[in-house]
Amino acid sequence: MRKLFTHINTIHGIEISPKTQLKGTEMGQISSIQDAWLLVENGCFAGWGSMESIDLPAADQTLSLYGLEVLPGLVDSHTHCIFAEPRSSEWEMRLKGASYEEIAAAGGGILNSAARLREMDEELLFEQSLCRVQRMINHGTTTLEIKSGYGLNLESELKMLRIARRIASHVNATVKTTFLGAHAVPPEFKGRQEDYVAHIINVMLPAVCREGLADHMDVFCDRGFFTPDQTLRLLEVASNMGLPSKIHANELGITGGVQVAVKAGSWSADHLEHLGDEEISCLKNSEVMPVGLPGTSYFLDIPYAPARKIMDAGLPFALASDFNPGSSPVCNLQMVWSLGCSRMKMLPAEAFNAITLNAARSLRMETATGSIAVGKRADFWTTDTKNAIQAIPYFFGINHAREIYISGNKS
Numbered sequence: 001m002r003k004l005f006t007h008i009n010t011i012h013g014i015e016i017s018p019k020t021q022l023k024g025t026e027m028g029q030i031s032s033i034q035d036a037w038l039l040v041e042n043g044c045f046a047g048w049g050s051m052e053s054i055d056l057p058a059a060d061q062t063l064s065l066y067g068l069e070v071l072p073g074l075v076d077s078h079t080h081c082i083f084a085e086p087r088s089s090e091w092e093m094r095l096k097g098a099s100y101e102e103i104a105a106a107g108g109g110i111l112n113s114a115a116r117l118r119e120m121d122e123e124l125l126f127e128q129s130l131c132r133v134q135r136m137i138n139h140g141t142t143t144l145e146i147k148s149g150y151g152l153n154l155e156s157e158l159k160m161l162r163i164a165r166r167i168a169s170h171v172n173a174t175v176k177t178t179f180l181g182a183h184a185v186p187p188e189f190k191g192r193q194e195d196y197v198a199h200i201i202n203v204m205l206p207a208v209c210r211e212g213l214a215d216h217m218d219v220f221c222d223r224g225f226f227t228p229d230q231t232l233r234l235l236e237v238a239s240n241m242g243l244p245s246k247i248h249a250n251e252l253g254i255t256g257g258v259q260v261a262v263k264a265g266s267w268s269a270d271h272l273e274h275l276g277d278e279e280i281s282c283l284k285n286s287e288v289m290p291v292g293l294p295g296t297s298y299f300l301d302i303p304y305a306p307a308r309k310i311m312d313a314g315l316p317f318a319l320a321s322d323f324n325p326g327s328s329p330v331c332n333l334q335m336v337w338s339l340g341c342s343r344m345k346m347l348p349a350e351a352f353n354a355i356t357l358n359a360a361r362s363l364r365m366e367t368a369t370g371s372i373a374v375g376k377r378a379d380f381w382t383t384d385t386k387n388a389i390q391a392i393p394y395f396f397g398i399n400h401a402r403e404i405y406i407s408g409n410k411s
C-alpha cells in the first residue's frame, strides 16, 4: 500500500543519513523541504521530494495536505500517566509555602497517589488512563513510555503494568512500559527500606518479568527515596533478568544518581535539576541519555536541568513531560518544547530534537522513529501554524496539531 501526501508547505525533521542521536551543536540542526510530497509505503516513510519534480511517485492513494506543515511524531520517554486522581489539595499546600519534600515526608506525594490507586477499580483506572493517552496523542505524541510506581505492592504494580499493556493494544501509538516499584517506600515497609528493596528483588521483579509486563526498570534515586547503593543493586538484578534501566536522578540534590546510571549502563538518567561538573564528565564517558523534565521544574518551582551546559559539553540531551498527578500535570509535549526554550534557553530547533530523535534514543527506538527517514514508521502530524519550528514553542499553551498520522494512517 503506497500513500502519497502532496502539496505540503514544509516537511521538518528529515534525515537522509539517519543518526542514532544528536550531540552538542548538532542539536541545533533540522533538515526540511518546502513545497513537498511525502511517500508512505506499508506504514513506513518511503521518500519525499519537491512538488516541482516532473514525475510524482505512483501511489494507491493520494492525499493533499495543502498548505500544512509536517513534523515527525513526538516521543514522550518519561510519563506516569496511569494514576487515580490529581493531587490538587497538595498543590494548595505548596502554594501556601510547603515544599515537595515536606509534603512527601508527611505522607503526601507519591504515597498519597499510591493510596488512591490501590483503591481504584482496574476498569475505571484503565478507562481514565486511556483518555489521557489519547489526549497525549492528540498533541502529536506517537511514542510514549508509561511507568508503574503508584502501586508499591505486588498486586497494584502488576495492575498498573497490565493497564499499560492494555493501553498499548488500544492505541496506534507505540507504548513502552517501565517497572518503577522503587518509586517510594510504601507505608507497610516504613522504617524498613532495605526489606522493601529485598521484596522488590525477590518478589516483585520476578513476577513482573514472568508476565512480561515491563520493557525497562526505573528507580527514584534521590535524597529521601532510594540510595545509590540500593539503586545499583536493583538495576543489576533487573539487568540480569533482561530489563534495561532508565532512572530518576538528581531531582532533589546531587545525590549520586548520575554515577549509578553510568555504572549500570542505563539508557537514560532523567530529571538532572542538580548537576555538577563531575556528573557532566561522568556522562561524557557513557551512552546514558541525559533527559530534562521542565514541566516538573515549572510546576514545583525548582531549578531546571542545565540544558545549555549539557549541550556545550558536547552531550546529547532529551526532554520529556514527566506527566504525573503531583509534580508535572502536563501531557502536552508542545508545551514541554516551549518550556525547554523559555526556561532552559534551548533554541527551538534544539528543543525539537530533544522531543523527537534524542527522546527516541533514550528508549533505544531511534531506528524506528524520531525523524522522517526512509524505513522509519510513518508517524507524523500536521499543523497550520506557519514556520512551525519557531512558532509552536512561541505560541505556548495551545495545541498546534491538526491531524495525527501513525504508521501513515490518520489516528
Ligand SMILES: [Zn+2]
Pocket: 078, 080, 248, 322
Ligand atoms: Zn518521573
